[in-house]
Amino acid sequence: MMSIFQKIKEEFLNQELSFQASKSSGPGGQHVNKVNSKIQLKFNVVRSSILEEDEKAVLLKKWANRLDSEGNITIQAQEKRSQLQNKSIAIQKFYESLSAAFRKRKMRKTTQPKKSAVEKRLKAKRINAEKKQSRSKNW
Known part of the structure; x- marks a missing residue:
């Protein structure tokens, strides 16, 4: 499926992805309050012209909890001070x-437990059973 990434990157990046800048949240003082450095990337899976129907179905299934009602996936980035970064x-x-x-x-x-692991488990069970058995005698 590497061809899908090449198609998106090379041909349709500007057409398919939309960007929105807004003020970033969190500490930072005056710079945060003045600069629109947070970026929201939106990609509409349903309306995409470069994805084939089976590829759209895969994305709709895998991203079901990340898509909004219109079929957009929104990715935010506000780690850096620069909008470009x-x-x-x-x-x-x-x-x-x-x-x-x-x-x-x-x-x-699927694997079977090793013979040594089974023996170790059974030995531990036997010791535990003997310990409990010894507690119940001679009351």
Whole structure:
């Protein structure tokens, strides 16, 4: 699925992603109060022209709890003082989230417990049973 990332990055980045700048929250004094350094990146999965229907279905399923009612995913970045740095951080977060959505999960291999582990567990059970048995005698 690497071709999807290349399509988004190279051809349609400006068309598909929308950015909104606003004042950042938190400490910082006068600089925070004056500068619109927080960036909100929005990407509409439903209306995307570069995603195929099966890719949209995967994103809608994986991002179900992150999408708003219109099908937008919103990613915020306000770590840096610079709007440009926050914009690049938001784009990076978007691509990481996108690649995580398309990454296939490895299936867990079922394994049997080792013989030594079973013996160790049974020995511990036996010792515990003997301890309790010895408490009940000679009352």
